[in-house]
Amino acid sequence: MKKREPIFSKFKKNEFESICRERGLALTIQRRAILAELAGRRDHPTPDQIYDVIKERLEGVSRTTVYRALETFVCIGIARKISNPEAKARYDADTSRHHHLTCLHCGIVLDIHDGDLNKLKLPNESERGFEVIDYSVAFTGFCGHCRSMGGIDRAVTKINPGSSHYETS
Amino acid sequence: MKKREPIFSKFKKNEFESICRERGLALTIQRRAILAELAGRRDHPTPDQIYDVIKERLEGVSRTTVYRALETFVCIGIARKISNPEAKARYDADTSRHHHLTCLHCGIVLDIHDGDLNKLKLPNESERGFEVIDYSVAFTGFCGHCRSMGGIDRAVTKINPGSSHYETS
DNA sequence: ATTCCGTTTGCAATATATTTCCATCTATGA
DNA sequence: TCATAGATGGAAATATATTGCAAACGGAAT
Numbered sequence: 001m002k003k004r005e006p007i008f009s010k011f012k013k014n015e016f017e018s019i020c021r022e023r024g025l026a027l028t029i030q031r032r033a034i035l036a037e038l039a040g041r042r043d044h045p046t047p048d049q050i051y052d053v054i055k056e057r058l059e060g061v062s063r064t065t066v067y068r069a070l071e072t073f074v075c076i077g078i079a080r081k082i083s084n085p086e087a088k089a090r091y092d093a094d095t096s097r098h099h100h101l102t103c104l105h106c107g108i109v110l111d112i113h114d115g116d117l118n119k120l121k122l123p124n125e126s127e128r129g130f131e132v133i134d135y136s137v138a139f140t141g142f143c144g145h146c147r148s149m150g151g152i153d154r155a156v157t158k159i160n161p162g163s164s165h166y167e168t169s
Numbered sequence: 170m171k172k173r174e175p176i177f178s179k180f181k182k183n184e185f186e187s188i189c190r191e192r193g194l195a196l197t198i199q200r201r202a203i204l205a206e207l208a209g210r211r212d213h214p215t216p217d218q219i220y221d222v223i224k225e226r227l228e229g230v231s232r233t234t235v236y237r238a239l240e241t242f243v244c245i246g247i248a249r250k251i252s253n254p255e256a257k258a259r260y261d262a263d264t265s266r267h268h269h270l271t272c273l274h275c276g277i278v279l280d281i282h283d284g285d286l287n288k289l290k291l292p293n294e295s296e297r298g299f300e301v302i303d304y305s306v307a308f309t310g311f312c313g314h315c316r317s318m319g320g321i322d323r324a325v326t327k328i329n330p331g332s333s334h335y336e337t338s
Numbered sequence: 339a340t341t342c343c344g345t346t347t348g349c350a351a352t353a354t355a356t357t358t359c360c361a362t363c364t365a366t367g368a
Numbered sequence: 369t370c371a372t373a374g375a376t377g378g379a380a381a382t383a384t385a386t387t388g389c390a391a392a393c394g395g396a397a398t
Contacts, residue, residue, distance in 0.1 A: 030347070048383090217354090349391105351388085354386090357382070363375080
C-alpha cells in the first residue's frame with residue numbers, strides 16, 4: 001500500500017494563517033478545526049458532514065459557523081466549492097487542477113490526478129462573451145462499494161444520501 | 170443568425186413515448202408539458218423555473234409533480250441532472266455527451282459541443298473499484314452579462330440567485 | 339497581563355429546496 | 369365502459385442554506 005501525503009500539510013496550514021493575517025481574518029479555533037477536517041479527508045464533504053465531526057471535538061459549534069467558514073475559505077482561495085449532481089454544496093481543500101469521480105448511487109466524490117486531463121485546450125468562448133477561468137473533468141459512474149452491493153438497480157441513479165460511505169484509505 | 174434545431178424534436182418526443190410505453194409509465198399531460206418545457210430551453214432550468222412556466226398553461230399543476238417528473242426523466246434516461254455548485258438541482262434534456270460552462274457569478278449553465286472534448290481517454294479507475302460510465306468537462310468563468318456589469322468583485326464567486334438571467338438565443 | 343475594538347460566533351428565525359404522505363384522480367388495457 | 373395500477377395535488381415534513389443580532393473572542397496596542 002502506497003503511503004499517502006497528509007493533505008492538511010504544514011504548507012496548507014501556513015498558507016491559511018498568512019492569508020488570514022493579510023486580510024485581517026481571525027484565526028479562530030473553529031476555522032482551524034473546520035479547515036483541518038476539510039483538508040484531512042478525501043471525500044469532499046458537505047457542510048453537514050464536517051459539522052457532524054467537528055461538533056464532537058468543539059463543544060457548542062454551530063452549523064452556521066461551518067457554512068460560513070467554508071464560504072470564507074472559498075473566498076480567500078484555500079478551498080473550492082465543487083460541482084456535483086446532488087446539487088448540495090461540497091467542498092475541496094485542494095485548489096490545484098484535478099478532476100473528480102462522482103458515484104451516481106451514493107454521491108461520494110473521489111479525486112483523479114491525471115497529467116493529460118490537465119492540458120485540455122480551452123474552448124474559444126470569447127465570441128459568446130464567456131471568459132473561461134478554469135475547468136475540471138467530472139466523471140460519473142459507480143464506486144467500488146456501490147458496485148459490490150447486490151441489488152443496485154443502475155437505472156435508478158437517484159443519489160441516496162442515506163447510503164453514504166467513505167473511502168477508508 | 171444561425172438557425173437552431175429545436176431541442177424538443179420529433180425524435181425526442183417519440184423516444185419519450187416509446188420508453189414510457191415499454192415501462193408502463195403513463196403519458197400524462199403533466200409529463201408531456203414538463204418534458205416539452207425542459208427540452209425546449211437551453212438554460213438547464215431548475216425544477217422551480219420549469220414550474221413557473223408550466224403553471225401558466227396547466228391550471229393547478231403541482232410543484233411536486235415537476236420534481237417527480239424530472240426525476241422520472243432521469244431514471245428512464247431521457248434527461249440528466251447536471252452538476253453545478255448551486256444548492257439546487259438543474260436538469261438537461263440533452264443526454265448526448267457535451268460539456269458545460271458555468272458562470273461563477275450568476276450560475277447560468279451554457280452548453281459546449283466540442284469534438285475534441287468528446288474523445289478524452291477514460292482514466293483506469295478499475296483498480297480503485299470505480300466503474301466510469303461517462304464524463305463531462307465543467308468549465309467555470311464569467312458569462313458575458315456578468316463580465317459587462319460594472320463592479321463585480323471577482324473574489325466573491327458566490328453564486329447569486331437573485332441576479333439570474335438567461336441566454337436570449 | 340489588560341484593555342479595546344472590530345471580527346466572529348451561536349442561536350433563533352427565516353428562506354429556500356426537496357421529499358413524503360395519502361386521498362383523489364386519470365391513463366390505459368381488457 | 370370498467371377496473372386498476374399508476375400519477376397527481378396539496379399539505380406537511382424534512383433538508384439545506386442564509387440572515388440578524390447580542391455576546392464572546394482574537395489580536396494589536398499598551
